[in-house]
Amino acid sequence: MSKRYGRGDWVLRDVDVRAPEGEAVAFTGGNGSGKSTLLRIAVGLSKPTRGVVADHTQRYLAPVLVFTALMGVLTVNGSGPLPPAYASSAGALFVGSTWLTIALTSLHDAPQRAIVVISSGRSLKVLLAAVGTALTSCLVLMVFGLLFPLWVGDYEVVTASDLLLGLEAQLTCALVGIAIGVLCSRLVLRRQGYALVAALALVMVTLFVKGMPPVNRLFNLMATTSESAKLLAPAAGMLAIAAVILAGSTAVTQYVTSRKE
Template sequence: MIALIRYTFATVLHTQRYVAPLLLFMGLLGVLTVNGSGPLPPAYASSAGALFVCSTWLTVALMSLDEPAQRAIVVVASGGRSLKVLLAAIGTALLSCLVLMVFGLLFPLWTGRYDVTVGDLLLGVEAQLTCAFVGIAIGVLCSRLVFGRQGYAVVSAVALVTGALFAKGVPPVNRLFTLMATTPQAAKLLAPAGGMLAIAAVILAAFTAVAQFVATRRE
């Protein structure tokens, strides 16, 4: 697994497909959190939203690194287990999101004026992990493994991201953002945010299973 993750990292660095989602993340983070003040939960909701969009795009790029013929070679080299290759791509996306998460936690503190507590930081971690899980899940479901045509994949990804962000009260993303925007005390949000994180993990597992099932049927 480690070798596959290293291979995926090396390939994405070589092809530079990470550049566009990274620039999007930085741009959204800069626009949404610069010169903020007051309670931290709304600022961390903004940084989590930026990571959500970035993780979706980055995952789609990671899942599309290899052409079908090259992917078949990688699967054979990994012992014929296509699930292992899929999990390596997901692991690469998660590790990338963890790096971006650190920046998302610290950047608002650097550019704004906030009274920081441990609860704020824990809430920021929960929010960004939730958004990363859901973003990666959507990226996996809208990848080449499921959609043979890129146009259908793009439309589906945009629809799912838009729905997750703006469908009022729908967990985990919109519900979490609503709570963070209306409740300034981070300590009161840790338990609900933990629930949203658990839902996000279930969504990631379910979408991964669907993608693997479709890919296996095609192979």
């Protein structure tokens, strides 16, 4: 890969680095040799001008498989109005996004994270990059969540309101799932056992406490109202609440992380 800023000189040119998982790799060189730029590209804080960075970790595989399995169980052979089907796909994404975020934000142990933070300049940048990666991954899964029920189900009429409601519901659940995942990551809870228990408890409370916004409240509305157009405004309100929850969760995580560091 290669990197240059604007039309200036090349900071990196045709660099090929392979770093197997579990091995430490050191970059040496004088000032201006491109070490910091290379590290910023490696952790996703900057993009190469030419070439690609391939991350072969498989930690994302389990949450993606759980999401697809839940989609198959909850939405196959569906019929009738679409809101209940999209509530099921949103619930699947809620579970998957929580697990995926925990995996993405827990990639580095304390020494590795210290190196990444020093290279990026601020720990907040690293946290926001992880949240952004999780959200981008969820956006890809949302396309599957919108189309899969239509493929395996029997829905005679599909309107733009149906698709928009499905998008709002999935995005709401993705934001709340990411918020829970960030709070239960290694950044806040160093012991995996505690993190797992906390994540399960928060997921259960969010899903099953009757009338609790935004997830349970939204699911109740989608289960009892068959016309998607009537649900767009309430769903938008739940989406706004989910965005506030994610912002608050990120702020709390950053505060805890900065105190520990």
